[in-house]
Amino acid sequence: MSTAYYPFSGNEQKSLEFAPVLDGAVCSARIKWNIAAQRWYLLITDNSGSVLLNTAMVGSTTQGGINLISGAFSQTTLIWREKDAQIEVSG
Structure with missing residues (x-):
């Protein structure tokens, strides 16, 4: 299992765009x-622009994690480590 990290400060003035690999496909x-x-969404x-998921975000602590893509993706997790200022994608 590999993990990719994307810096995300949670600054309301700046959106974040990135290209994670989710269940083997670049999205x-x-x-x-x-x-x-x-709140953040x-x-x-x-890759064709079709919406796979649109959801409100919930921050996670360093001890546990809320998988924001649960139900839409089965092999990958995406967690917002709010205090660490990063998005964590594992799969």
Whole structure:
């Protein structure tokens, strides 16, 4: 199992775009602040632009992890380590 890390400070002024490998396929991921909901949202699309997942984000502690892509991807996890300021993708 390999793990990739993407720096993410949680600064509402700056969105994050990255290309994680999820269940063996390279996807596009974008994290944007929703001002009305006052929270971050994660949008994952495939290489044709089709939406695979659009979900609100929940930060995890260093002791445990909330898999934000559970149910949409079976072999990969994506966790926001809020205090570490990073996104952790394992699979």
